[in-house]
Amino acid sequence: MNLKEYGYNDFFAAQFAELELPEQLIPGRVTAVFKHVMRVVSADGEHLAKTKSSSFRDALRTDWPAIGDFVALESHPSDTSLIHKVLERKSIFLRDDPDPDMPPQVVAANFDYCFLVNSANDDFNINRLERYLTVAWNSGANPVIVLTKADLSDKLSYYMDQLNAAAFGVPVFAVDSISGTGLDELRSLLSPGETIVLLGSSGVGKSSLVNALAGEERMKTSGIREDDARGRHTTTHREMHLLPSGIIVIDTPGMRGLGIGNAAAGLEETFQDIEEIAQQCRFGDCSHHNEPGCAVQDALENGTLARKHYANWEKLRKELAYNERKNNILLMRQDKQQWKAISKQHRAKPKKKV
Structure with a gap:
């Protein structure tokens, strides 16, 4: 399998070459994240992997592998491979943890475009879009606004005016995944080897958009509730898809609550x-x-x-x-815990006899 098809370029190859790594390690990319294991793709194909315990024992939560990460991999295709190191990221999407005492979570990494998916129905929310835009601009990637279900709306012009007013130069595309309206214009923005991440709340049509861009069914889809126009969860975990066009898509579960972190x-x-x-x-x-x-x-x-x-x-x-205040408190707690551990280790060392 050619890792370049999954976005491995000179930026990551140069990093890997400069690292002092054991010879058996090869580059790979995380393509899915489950509860206790990940899926990676490398020259040895696609298989399961987990982190090497000694390599990530003292790592911060944000330094652990996430979907989209390029990694140094000890490959065991017939068993479970081991991830030794995460390469430097060129973009990253963080979200606040529901637990206020925990640091942020990495949702996805190393994407070129952040597609902010909204639907042209009663679930349209400009405040939510501005929140997503804030996180997208902070990620290091280019935001793109995608308005789905365009053919079903009699208020399309109103929604488009709202989006263009809020976007300040961000490209806005109105598409319909069933009829294909607007998809050619959206595809023309992208090139093979580029990665996009889809962000949006449940039921806005992210999975249908993936299927439409792929030209085949890659993701399960479900309808929307007629009483409030809100959708049901269809994506249950973060997963990467290599489309026939060469575009790489990272789909994420719908998120109604999205904190902006330190953006x-x-x-x-x-x-x-x-x-x-x-x-x-x-x-x-x-x-x-x-x-x-x-x-x-x-x-x-x-x-x-x-x-x-x-x-x-x-x-x-x-x-x-x-x-920002919460982050400062967390850092102080981490420093305090670290110094406690160092002091404990120091006291445990046997004193030299004179």
Whole structure:
């Protein structure tokens, strides 16, 4: 199997060549993540793998292998292979752990495009899109907005106007996976060997989009509930698909709750219109609430800035500030635990006799 078909390029090959690794190790890529094991692809084909315990004993949670990662692999095709090291990532998508005391989770790595999938029905939510855009801009990849079920909507123009207003230059495609509307335009954006990750809530049509791009059924699909237009979970784990066109797709389970983590750069990019207005405020430390000479409040009063857009910006700014404080506390706890372990080891060492 040719790993280049799975996106292995000069960026990763150069890293692998520079590492001082045992000769038996080969490059591989993680193509699926299950509860206790992963699936990898390498020159030896596709098979199961797990981490080598001694290599990841002291590793941070975000340094463990995730779907899309390129790894140094001890290959055992007839058994379970061992992952020794994760190569440097060129992009990464993180989400907050439901447990506030835990660090973020890596959802996917090493993708070129982040497809933010929305559906043209009553589940359309512009605030959710701005949240996804914030995370996507922070990932290091290029965001693309995909509006699915376009042929079923009588409000398509309204949805497209909403998306284009929020996107600030991000490409927006309206597609229908059943009829094929808009798929050719979407395919023209992509080249063989490139990886895309699909992000969106349940029922927006991610699995149907994968099947349409592949030209065959790769993913199970289900309908939507008629009472609220929301879908049922069809993807239960993260999985990679190599399509006949040479495009690589990472599908992820639907996520209604998505924290922005520490995506400060992504927040600035998503709300660049407000950031530009804020530069005109009289005071550099303006909180954009009640200060005199606040350009943001002036824009709200004269209608050049939408209050809903501003409210979502405020909400995500507070979330970002909270996450930064939480991250500092977690780091302090980790440092404290590390020094406790070092002190314990030091006390356990036998004293030299004089």
